[in-house]
Amino acid sequence: MKHAYPVSEDSQLPGGAGKGLRVLVVSQHFWPENFRINEVVDSLRSEGCDVEVLSGQPNYPHGKVFRGYSAWGLRTEYHPSGYLIHRVPLAPRRGGGGFWRVWNYLSFVVFGAILGPYLTRGRRYDIVFVYAISPILQGLVGAVFRQIKGAAHIIWVQDLWPESLEETGFIKNRLALAAVARLTTFIYRRADLLLAQSRGFIGKIRAVAGDNIPILYHPNPGDRPLGRGDLNESPRLILPAGFNVVFAGNLGTAQALDTVLDAAGLVQDPDIRLVLVGSGSRSGWLGQQIEMRRLSNVVLAGRFPPEAMPSILAQASALLVTLNRSAALSLTIPSKIPTYLSAGRPILACLDGEAAELVQDAKAGLAVPAGDPIKLAQAIVQLKNMSEEERETMGDAGRQYFNAHLAPAPLARELIEHFRSAVIRRKTPAIATPRD
Template structure:
């Protein structure tokens, strides 16, 4: 008889998160998978077309049964975001009370908010089944950064909730080694916490010969960022670096392609216009994840950055695995775990978080390399990915926990 995995993930298809692929792979491996999620509204802050409080609340995706709990969409301000987080927990509580669903395991895919783990913990406790938590964002640290809340009472209460969740999970998986240490420091047994890095979906690989009209085919050096455009991404370092490049005469030689959407996008675009740098930037609407390798194939380098915060030094962003898998040289404005991976893999240049002078210098250095040397960096990236983030190896490892 197939084992039944109940997945708790506030975000799920058509929202683009790795849990979509993980669940699809589990179905292929013979598991029955049910996902409890919300009505899709990330990152735009409003319900996706075709979805709503009374529309498409149940569906099947790649053999995965999807049940959508009612929630308030994220909107575009802190109050709406808080209501979004809270509404999922309230809906999850009532779902837990009234559901007749049975499962063998609970698996919680935790990107912010950590609050989404509560319905999973409650369900596992009620059914007396193992509960696994996959931590992508550390709380309460992430709350302080994203919301700016510094109130010790509020942060203390969130900390107690986090400790409650950790205590009632049988196993905690993390996306970085640094997260393991941080969780153990909250008095969690070390044997309970395990590093299980993210992999990139199989379509992330080097591709050639496919058209991409959004990135002009000219002599400019194309540096491409893909993903969510938020405060945490620290993208303000790019226009500052662009200003330096412009002052050195590189204005017509470099193009920054920004592929994606997010709460900070409008402000970011306006900021670049005010700096009179818009000619160096090419904004492209959010794309299906499957299309990203095509954009990478028309780019000379992939870019990622973080806002300057100790928490982000501990984080390995999901896009790093995607970039490595696409076999492209990487430019990063980041420290800690990201810096370590780029240095070890010899896949590009990583400068200190937020340092525009260093970043501008790295861009010039990368541009000045021979094509062959940049190709070697790209090959190093793909090779490192295959050795460290192979999908089959990681899913086999997770399977051992389900035996």
């Protein structure tokens, strides 16, 4: 087991809004896996926070533990930027089947709660910050640290439970769903502050958490603003000539990929191409469907490292985001939308609710209802037939919206203010705090 804390050249933190704050980020997934929390940690450190991370063994998205790591390893390591990452054992996802996914989730909760305090023994934190992508069970780890370390416990809710389980069909039994709802209530009520990645989440969270825990809106930030001048000298993917609609990200069950393929089958313009960049549980299915349907206008480009994505997005004629039609997903803002906005390319959004409204409010592209391949195909052709100037205007409007509302640095400073408020609430719980 690697467990040493040498003095790093990076140990002298810069000044900033977070100076003096000691933060432990709890996230089952973290670098070298590609998740939004990676950039959030960088932004917090840029603002002066002393950040450490508690995570599992990297194995996402393919379910195989990354080279240099062991599924049952217990270690503390330094990130290349100089901060500590504490890693607990984790059952890999393997093929992503139901049993292995559940064991993957539970193993992080169990080992994080039992072995996480051992890895961080003797270390003090002001904040335990849980990045709560599914499952919300990660909040149990934060609750343990709140009790042991006396730190303020903040959960950043990225997905609604039990709604997401029900609507994806992962759990159908009503008694099981009721049990998950009670567990979610238990987790929420052991936080000092709940942050919602979408305004639409707040009412749903309050119905579960009750009135005594403050709930605030805090969106996912995007990457740094990109422009056409940001192309790498040697891009890892060069898009061919034509009108390239790029979908970038997870190729999973929630992404309505059947709608994308149906729309591609309706598009007759030979100049239009749909390029799917990423991987996920439906990658194999996509390859089979593209071949079976003979869709020559759909390209499975594969997965690329984060540093390659700016050049790929900058080459796109338009950027595509899709979700299934469901009540829970209509409240969600996919984390790719801020990144798309920062890229300055027009957006095609085939989804419902708050995310569609965001694209429309930003005047950053076209939005059509979730699960409607006919309207998606029409929107693709409509965007292609616009003038280059009209599309550039959409892209510029998206980047301006990003800079005003979703840029990483100001959101990091806002998050730090939430941290400080939670610390005060933890020390003096009788002080009233805003509810939304």
